[in-house]
Amino acid sequence: MDLSSSLYSLKDNGFLLTTPDPSDTSKDEMESLKQELEKWKAKLCVLNQENAELKREIEKLKEELAECCSALSQDGKIKKKVAEMKVVFTNMEDTEGDFPDMNTRCVFSVTTRIPFKLNQNHALLTLEDEEVAQRLTKMGKHTVNLDGTTADVKVVPLTVGIGIKFELHITISGKKISVSEIPELPIPDEWMRDKLELNFYKSEHGGGEVENIKYDKRSRTAVITFTRPGAMASIARGTRYPFYVNGRCHRLSVSPSTDGHLEKLQLFSGISTKTILLKGIKETEDDEESVQDMIEIHFQKPSNGGGETENIKYVSKGATWVCFEEDG
Structure with a gap:
């Protein structure tokens, strides 16, 4: 090849070949980068707002936790001065099993106006x-x-x-708790009972060995009986109990199990x-x-x-x- 021969023209067969202007390319890239930067700024602003909202929520939860801890520190006890009374021993009663009767019994006399x-x-x-x-x-x-x-x-x-007069007898169980707001899960009832038993067996949450569980899927409630009296005391002090299932934590509503009935119902007029x-x-x-x-x-x-x-x-x-x- 003769390197000294003349150069070919860029214009060939009716086509004109031109090289791009580097200044135009830089302007387009800069504009695109500016738009991208604005998008990121908007996203950052949204994230900052969400972060501030989460911080406020955390502070609120901390306050609620402090209130709960303050209430629990009282150990669920109510201090009240009552009238002095004389107590007389009358007789002994047989207890079921190896534990004393821990039920609390109340009687209320009700008369309508x-x-x-x-x-x-x-x-x-x-x-x-x-x-x-x-x-x-x-x-x-x-x-x-x-x-x-x-x-x-x-x-x-x-x-x-016509007036009404009656006595309301209430028994608060020392071994049973009532549980509500149980989550709906696509599992058999027996599996749900097992999960409840495992969850309330954990002593770190105030539970203990479970004797029996009556679970009602339709009402999403259960009555849990512990083997030892007093195991439910620390659970019943709070109103929400953590329930871990399928990697999620649900909050169950718990309360002491109560039983009530009426006696000496009277209707009167005159x-x-x-x-x-x-x-x-x-x-x-x-x-x-x-x-x-x-x-x-x-x-x-x-x-x-x-x-x-x-x-x-x-x-x-x-x-x-x-x-x-x-x-x-």
């Missing part, structure tokens, strides 16, 4: 002595002086509505022995409290067949409801 509608220009008067109330009722009508005017007031027995109903009280220009005082003074006088009063309620306009309860 009986409502009564007191209409306009009527009054209720409660006297200290039942005999005085009966005597005023037998007299029937009474002429009462109301600030210069008189009113023929009719006294009738007060018939009260006529009040100390409260009488006054009807036909005339309207006056005096205020309600003044009229009430004048009525009370009249029925306190022995000359009118009255006696000492405990309470009075008079309604001059509209109607009101009053409640009666058992006289202790």
Whole structure:
């Protein structure tokens, strides 16, 4: 080849071949890099916001944890002064198994309040002595002086509505706990019972050896019985219990297992022995409290067949409801 021959022209067969301008390429690359940088800045801004939100959430969880720890430090005990009482040993009771009975039993006496509608220009008067109330009722009508005017007031027995009285007996188990909010998992019931047993067997969470588990898949609840009384005490102090399954931690709601029943249920109604109903009280220009005082003074006088009063309620306009309860 003759190296000294002349160079061929870049223009050949109608095509013009040109080399790219390096300055244009640099501008495009710079613009692309700027756009990419803006994208990363936007992503960084979002991440910073999420990070700040997570920090606030962590602080909130720390505060909640501190409150829980403070509550647990009290060891679930309630300090309250109670009346001093004398305790007498009566007899021994056989216990089931090798452990004492750790159940807590409570009895609550419940009596409902009986409502009564007191209409306009009527009054209720409660006297200290039942005999005085009966005597005023037998007299029937009474002429009462109301600030210069008189009113023929009719006294009738007060018939009260139906009331209810019963005892509520509650037993808090020392060996059982109630568990709810169990997660729904596509596994047989027997497997779920096994997982619950393994989870509540762990002593680091306050559990112990499990005797029995009653699991209800439909309600997502279970009743767990431990072999030793007191094993459930530390669990029941909190309201949430960690449940690890399939690599995830769920929070179960736990509470002491309770059983309740009613005893001595009674329905009662009748006529009040100390409260009488006054009807036909005339309207006056005096205020309600003044009229009430004048009525009370009249029925306190022995000359009118009255006696000492405990309470009075008079309604001059509209109607009101009053409640009666058992006289202790």
